[in-house]
Amino acid sequence: MILVSACLCGVDCKYNGKNNLNEKVLKLLKEGKAMPICPEQLGGQATPRPAHEINNGTGADVLDGKAKILGPDGDDATKEFLKGAYETLKIGKECDAKIAVLKARSPSCGFKRIYDGTFSGNKKDGNGVTAELLLRNGIKIYTEENIDELLKEF
Structure with a gap:
């Protein structure tokens, strides 16, 4: 089973109440190969909700208690993001997931590049907290930006 960000399947769970539908990810779901998850909702956050970014670090630093x-506006959602990451991991273990397709640049799901914490649109190297876990x-x-690499393996 492949874990996939629910927003990529067309679920309106993005921070602004919308989605990031990706037809290739939706196809995996329709074929029964994917399990949709939204770490932010699993952590108890509402939809819509304010956008959040990792301040002074990356997902690794959040997991290690350093960011x-x-x-x-400075509201701290670290606890909810961590809860969502661990709930996502629990689901991944239950369905024996070996792969995840996550939303790029997200403070939860971003992989290799995430927003830099300044809400300016700038990015930095690092993973979101769920991706890191x-x-x-x-x-x-x-x-979704490198899903074609995964699809070549199937």
């Missing part, structure tokens, strides 16, 4: 996930537990990560 926080803040909204534009899944990686630490042996789950290979893709995003």
Whole structure:
């Protein structure tokens, strides 16, 4: 089973109440190969909700207690993001997921590049908190931006 960001399947769970539908990810779901997850909703956050970014670090730093996930007004959602990451991992273990296709640049799901914490649109190297936790537990990560690499393996 492949974990996939629910927003990529067309679920309106994105911070602004919309989705990031990706037809290739939706096809995996329709073929019964994917399990949709939204770490932010699994962590108890409402939809819509303020956008959040990792402040002074990356998902690795959040997991290690060295960084926080803040909204534009400084609201701290670190606890909810961590809960969502661990709930996602629990689902991944239950369905024996070895792969995840996650939303690029997200503070939860971003892989290799995430927003830099300034709400300016700038990016920095690093993973979101859920992507980092899944990686630490042996789950290979893709995003919608490199899904074609995954599809070549099928």
